[in-house]
Amino acid sequence: MYSTLYQLDSSIIRSEAEVETRFLQKLFADLGFPPEAIVPKEHIPALWLTDGRKRTKKEVDFLLKDPNGIARIVVEAKDPSKNIFDAWGQAASYALSINKDKPYDKRIKWLLISNGIMTALYPHDSNIPLLTLQLSDFASGMPPYVALRTHIKYAGMLPASKKALTFKPLPPAELNKLFMTCHNMVWKAEKLAPHDAFFEFCKFIFIKIREDKKRQTYGPEVEPYEMPLTLAWLKAQAKTSKHPVRDILFRELCEELEVKVQAKKKKRIFEKNETLELKATTCKTLIEKFESVDLSSIDEDLNGRMFEVFLNAAIRGKDLGQFFTPRSVVDFMTRISLRNIDLENIPIILDGCCGTAGFLIETMAYMTGRIRNDSRYNERDRIKKIEHICNDCLFGIEANKRTSRIARINMYLHGDGGSHIFHGDGLEESPKPTIDMTDEEQSETIDQANTVKNELFDIILSNPPFSMNVSIQQTPYCENC
Template sequence: MSASANPRGRSRRKPTGQAARQPDLICNLRDLTNEASVEALFVNRLIFNRLGYADSDVQLKQSIDSREVRVGRKKVQYKPDYIVNTDGRPRWLVDAKAPDENLDDYVAQCASYSILVNGGFDEENPLQYFVLTNGALTRVYRWDNHSPILEMSINDFDPSSPRYADFAQLLSASAIKRQLNVARTKQRATLTMRNAPVEEIKDKFSWCHQYIYNKGNISQAAGFEEFVKVVFLKLLSDKRIRQLHPNLVTAERFDIPLEDIRFSRRWIDDRNDTVNPISSIQYKEFLTEFEVEIERRRKKRIFRSDDTIRLSPEIIYKVVETLERYYLLALDVDINGRLFETFLGATMRGKDLGQFFTPESVVKLGTALANFKVGRDHCDTVLDPCCGTGGFLITALADLWKKIDENRLLSAREKQDLRSIVANRHVVGIDIGRDPNMARIARMNMYLHGDGGSRIYEADALDKALVEDPADPVNLRTDLSELRTLLHEEQFDVILTNPPFAKTYDLHTDREAAILKEYAIAAFRPKRGQFRAKALSSSIMFLERYHDLLKPGGRVIAVIDDGVLGGDSDAPVREFIRSRFIVKAVVSLPGDAFQRSQARVKTSIIVLEKADICEPQGYLDRQGPVFMYACRYVGIDDPARKRTLPVDRLNRQRAREEIAECAHLFRLFEAGDPAVADHTVEPEKIADRMDVKSCSQRPAKLVPLWEANGLEVYPLSALLELVDPADEDIIDRDGDAEPVTYLRIRYDGFAERGDEIVSSDSKSPVLVRVHAGDVVISNINAIHGAVCVVPKECDGCVVTSEFTVCRAKESVDPKVLWLLLRSPEARADLLLLATGIGRTRVRWGNAADLRLPTPPDDLIAAARRSLNAADRFERMWSGP
C-alpha cells in the first residue's frame, strides 16, 4: 500500500547510508501540491507517526463542529482540519493549507475558533495551541495570541533538528501529558481569575450590596462605607497581582498562585486562629503603613487610624468568595464610582445620584478635548472642583502618564520623575460631599491608580473665602487651610469637570448668602438697584469660579446644561461667558447621556479659554470661530437597565469611535485646517444662543443627496394631513364623565392600550379619540421614535393635546410613512425642527416642514411585505 493510500499516512523510513547522513524528513516538499496532499503526506504523518497520538486522540475535519468566527468585520463559518485531544479535552488544533497559500490570512479565524472552544469550559482553557501549516512553512501559536511562538520550514522536521525538538516539547503526546501533570499540580495551588465584563461585575456588586444589607442589619449608607473598605483591600490585592504577574493579567482567564493572592478564602482559612483576619490583619496593616505616609504629608486621610471593618467574619467571607475570582483593575478607571452608584442607587433618587457619577464615555470625551500638555518644560496642572468619585482625575492622570511614556525625548529616569511629579502635584480635586465622604472615595480611587490623593480636598469649591467651620475636626481644618494657600498661590492650566446641576445657593442661610454675594454673575439681573439673587444654580456659579481659578489662557472643559446655552432666561449667563472667555468648542451630548442617573437634562460639553481681560462689550474682537459637534452615542453606551442587550456592545464601540472622531476633528480645528468647515461656526453665530442645535445644525441637509439619486422629496404636509376630529371624538374633561383608555406609544414605534381612567380625572382639559390607521405623533417623544400607526385593537383610545393626530393622504401607505418618520435621519431633523431646550416639542407647525424622500416602488413593496409578515407573527404569538 502506498503512503498516500494509507489513511493515517504512515511510511517506512528510508535506510541511511554510512558515508553521509540524509535528513529524515516527513516528506518531500515537491510532493506537496495542494491542501489534500499537505494533510495526507505531511500532517497525518506528523501527528500519528512522529508525535505519537492514537487514532482515538484525533478528530478529523468531518467530525469537527463549525463555529461562527470573526474575520475582520465579517462573520464566517469555520472549522479546522484536526483537533488533537488528551484525556477527553482538546489540546491543540491544526489547519492545513495549500503550499502556495499565505498563513497570515488564516491566523484570525484559528485564534477566534480557539477562543470559542475554550469559552465552553468554565474553569480552564484546555486548548493551548493552534498550528498553521502549508507544508513548506509551519507555525505554532498560543491559543490567545496572534504572534507565532515557533516557526519551522519543512527541513526543520528532521528529528535531529533543534527546532523539531522544541516542537515536540510542546506538542508531542508525551509532552502534553507532562504539561497536564504539571498543570494539575499547579491547579491545586492556584486560583483561576477572570477579566469579566462590567455588567457581570455590577451584578456581583449588587448581590454583595443586598447581602450586606440583609445579613448585616446595617443601613444602605453604612453598608456602602464598609463594603468600600473590603473592596479597597480586594483592589490592593489585585494591584499586588499585577505587580507580580504583569504578563498574565491581560488574558481573559489566568491562573495565579494562591500564595500571591491576599484577597481569597484560602488566605482567610490559613488564619483560622485569628478572628476576622481581613479586618484585624490586612486592614490594620494597611492603616498602619498609610498613617506613616499621612504623617510625612505624602498622603491624605482615607480612613481613620483606629478604624475597623464593621462587618461580621461570615459576611466578609461571603463577599470574598463572591469576588475573589474577578480581577477588578481591568474593569474601568472609576471602580469606586461604579461601586458608589450600585449602593446609592438603592437609596437615592437618580437625579441626586447624578451629581456624583459621570458616564465613562463622557469622561473620556472631556479628557480627549482637554488635550493635556506635558513635557520637560511644562506640565498642565488639572483641577476638578467637584470631583465626585474622581473619574475625571483618574482619566486625566492616565492621559498625562501616557503622554510621558510616549515621549521619546525623555530618558527613563526623566519619565519616572515626571510621572511622580504629575501624580503628586499636578492633579487636584475638590468635593463638598460628606454623606458619604466623596473626597475620601476619590482619594481611594487615586491611590489605587498611582496617586496618593495628596491633593484631593474636602471643601466647597464655590466658597471663595473657604471659611472654616470651628466644629470641623482638626485634620479637616488643616486641609482647608492648605487648600486656601494652594488656591491663593496657584492657578490652573485646565479645569475638567461635571458640576452638580440640582444644587442651588440662596439667601436663607448666612453661609450661602455670604457665598452668593461674592459672585459677580449674580448681579446680571439687578432689581431696583439692590442685590437681586434669591437663589442661583451652582452650575452657573461655577462658570465664574472657573474663571477665578484658571491662568490666563487656561482652559475649561465642563459639562453644561443646554438650557444655559440656549434658554431665553439664561441670556445674561451667556453674556457673562462671552465677556470673560473665548468659546472654543461646544459638543452636544445625547438627551439620554445621563440616563443612569435617571436625568433627562439635555447637556453639552463646553470648551472655554480664559480671556486676558474682561470685556462685556465687543467680544467679537477676540472671539474666533467655534468648533461644534453633535454626539449620538457618548453616554448612551452605558444604559441604566440591568439587562444587557446585544446593542450595548455596539453602542460602546460607536461611542469609542465617536470620541476618537470628535477629538481628531477638534485637533484639526485648532490647527486651522479647513477640512473641518462643516463643524466650524463663525463667532457671530454665538451672539445669542450657543447650543449646537441653534448655531450649527440645519434640517434637510440630505435633501440634495436624495434628489441627486433620483428620489422625489416632499414635505410631511404633502403626505399627512391633520385629523379634524368629529364632535363625538372630542371629550371635554368638564363635560359628562365617561371611562376612557389612553393610547400609549412606545419608543419602538408600537402602540398599546394604556391606563383606563374616567375622563373627568384627566389632567388634560380635552381628550381626542383616535382610530385604526391614524398616524399619531408624540409631540415630546417623536425624536425618540414615539410615532405609531394606530392598530385595530387600539381603536377608540384617547390622546391628550401633547399628541398630533394625522391621517395619510390618498396613495400614501401609512406604515411605509411610519418607517420613514422613525428613521434616524427623520428623527434628527425633527429634533432640529422642534421647539424648546432639553424637553423639546415637535408641533405640527414645525413638523409639517419635515422633508422626506419617497422610496422606489420595489422598496415600498418589500417594506409592505415585511411589515405584513411582522403583523402576522405578532398576532400569532399574542393570540386572539
Template structure:
C-alpha cells in the first residue's frame, strides 16, 4: 500500500506561502504561517482531506461579518451541501497566550455555524473545546483533543472521556477529596496527608512531561500501573524515584523520600486524577485551585494563616512591580506574594512584546490590507525575535531573567518552603529562588541592600529566644584556615555561579555575616530601629526587611504600610 504523501509548507521564489485550501500563494505574514502550519497538522496528524476544509469562512451574513480561520466538515459532501461543520479553528497571534476573549470568539463562531467542536491555536498552545449546545454561551467543556477524520461515535465518546483539563473549582475539589481519602484510609494527620498528595501530583506532572516529549504510554493510569506491577512489584516506587530525578534541581524532595501510602490509596488517587491533563491546564486555573486546596488544608486544619488573596492583590497593585525589579519575601509561606509579582510582571512583558510587534508592524506596513512579501518577511523575523523573550528555559530572555534572577523567598518551615515551590510551579515558574532557610539569615541571593521590593506577611506573636543561635550549617560556605570564605568541592560549581550572579566580594560579605557570628543569638545581627524589641519575631523581620531593601526607604513610611496591611488582614480573618 502506497504511503500517503505528507502535506508540507510551500513557499515560492518571492517568499509567498502556499494556501492549499485557497489554492493560491499568499503573503507569508506571521499570522498566515500559523494558519498554514495548522492546516498541515490537520491533514498529516488528523487525516482530514483538503476537500472537507475551507479557510476564511463567513460565520454569518453581512458585509462586515467575521470570518473563521479554518472550518472542517465531516465529509466533502457535508461541505458541498452546506451542512453544519464539525470543527471551527481560530488561529491567534503568537505574541501572547490565548486569552478568555479568544475562547469566546471561537465559541461564538462554533455556535453560529452549529459546530460541536472548536479549537484555539497558536504556537504556544492548542486548546480543544466542546460546545454544550443546551447551555447558554460561555458554557463550554475543554477536552483533550478533537476527533480524527472518520472517527466513530465510540472513538469520539472515548475522546471526550480522555485526559481533560481541570476547571478551577473541579481541581480544588478533587485535590481535597484525595487528601481526605488519605486521611481516612491511612490515618495520617492533615500535614502528612498533604505531603503525600503532593508527591502523587508531581508524579503525574512527570508522566505528562514524558507524554509531551513523545513517550507513547501514559504511565499514570490504573490500568497501566496494574499491568506494570505484574513485571515489577515495586513499580510505584520506581515511578516516584524517576519523578525525584526529574525535579532534583528544584530540591522539592529529599534523596531517600518515599511515598508512604498504602498501594490501595495510591490506586484510588490515580484513578481519580488519571483522566485530567494537568500540563495543559492553564497556570491561572491550576494555581488558583492549588491555593484553594492549600487554604482548606493548612488554614482550617493547622492554624497556618495565609495572607488573603484580596490583600495580596491590593498590595501588588499598590507596589506596582516592574520588569527588572528584584523582589523578596523572607517569610514566603505558600508563595502568594511572589506568585502575584511573577504573574504581574510576566503580563507586563507580554503586553510590551505585543506593543513592540504592533509598533513595528505600523512602521513598515504601508497598506494593512495588502502586505507585501518583503514586509511579511520582516514581520516574521521580528515576531520570532520578540517571541524568544517569552521563553522561560532559555538563558538571557526576559522571562528567564524574571524567573531566575528577580524572585526570591525563604521560609523556616520545610513544608512551607516546599509548598511555595510547588505553588509557583503550578502558577508557571519562578520557583528557583525559593529556599528552606531562616528568613532572618542570608542565603543565595537573599542578603542586605539588594531588593527593590519586599512583600511579606512576617510571623506575628512569637519570640526569638536567646538559644536561637546562628549555626555553621546556616551558611552555604565556610572559613578556611586563613579566615577566607571557601566551600566544599561538591558546592564549587554552585558557589561560583553565585559569585558570577551577585559579585564575589558582595556574596562573600553576605556569607561572612553568618560565618563570623556562629554561636551568637540571631537577634544580635540587627541594629534595631527605634521602638523595636529584640525578642519579638515580627520586629526582627521588619528590621530584616529594611536591611534587605536597597537604601532609601523611610522608616516611618514603612511602618505605616505594615500597620495598614496588618489591620486589613485582621479584618479579613474576622469575616
C-alpha cells in the first residue's frame, strides 16, 4: 500500500514510533497545523480514571489545538499490527475527561486514530467512525482525503462568532451535488444553452469564492447585512440596486481583472463590456443555496479540486461538441510523467489541447504537494517554489474560446498567478494573427506562436481532440497530431 501524497510505502512503517514520524507528522503539516499547535505526548498530562476500586491511567499521543490555542483533536497512534478500532475506547475516555468541565465551545471535537495503514476519524461522542481511510487514500483528489481535510484542517477550526452567520465547507459529494442542482436550475430558469448556462453559473461561483475569501478578513463586529451574497445583504441593497450581484459584485470583479489584463498579468476572462446574464431572481435563489457554504478554500485545497471535477461533469459530451479526459486517466498520466521530477529544477509543462485545464490543475496539485511535504525546504522556500510553479511553469492552449476562458477561471481559482492559457489551435504549427482579430487577440496569437517556437517545454501532457475531422491535405496539421 502506498501514499502518493506523502511518497510513503506501508512496508517502511514498522512501529508506533514510525507511524508518528513517517505518517502523522506529515499529515499534521499537510492539514496546516504549525508546531505550536501540535502537543506531543511528553507534554500531555496523563489522566487517572477510577472505575470502582480500579484506577486506570489514560494517555494519548498528540493533542492538536485550534488557532485560539484550544485543544480540539485527540490523536492516538498505534503499531501497524494493531487494530485501530480497538483504540477508540482510550481516546474517547481521554476526550470525555477533558470535556466534562469545559463549555461546549472549548471541548475536544474529534478523535483521530491511525496505525499508518488505516486511519479513522471519530466525532468525540460517537463510537462509529465518520471516515475510515487506507494509506493509499492519502493521494491528490481522493474523496476520503478531501473529506478529512474538510473536517479537521487547521484553518477551518476557528469557531464562528455569535453575531456572524455560520459558514462551513461541504464534503466533496455534497458540494458536487449542490453544484449540479444549481447549474440545472440556472439552465432551466434562464432558458440558455447548456454551455452558456454553465458559463453564467461559473461567473456566480467566481464571485462567491472571491467574496468568501474576503470574508476571512472580517472581524466579529461585521453584521450579516454587510457580507455580500447573504440574503441580509441582498435585502439591504434593494434600496439602491435591483440587481446588486450584477451591478456591484460582478462589475467590481471585472474591474479588478481588467487592471491585471491591461498590466499583462492576466489573460482575458470576460469581455470589456460583458455583464452577468443571470436574472436577479436566479441570483437570489443561488444565494439561498450557497449562503452558508464556505468556498474560500476551493483553490487552497488543491487535493479536492471539486470545481474542476464538477466543471468537466457539467459540460461533458457530444451535445457540446467536446470530450473530457476521465479523472482517473488524468491522475495516472500526471503521475507517470512527473514521477522522476527534480524539485530543484521544476519542468515547464504544456497541454496543447487543454480543455478546462484538468491536466494543468492536476499537475499543479502534484508538484505543489511534493514541495509542501519536502522537509528540505523551509516555509519561505516552499512559498517561493509554489509561486514559481503557478506563475511560470504551466501553459495551455485551447481552440474553443469559451472553454479557454473557463480554463482561465479554473486556473485562477486554483492559485495560478499567470494564467498562461492561450485561445488558439495547439496543433497549428505557426499560428498567425488575422485581420478580424482585435489588437488583444492578435497579441495573444503572436505570444502563443513565440512561446511554442522557443521550445521551452520539458513535458507535453495532453489528450488531443478525437472528435474532429482533418483532411489528408492538412499535412503539417496531421504531422503535429
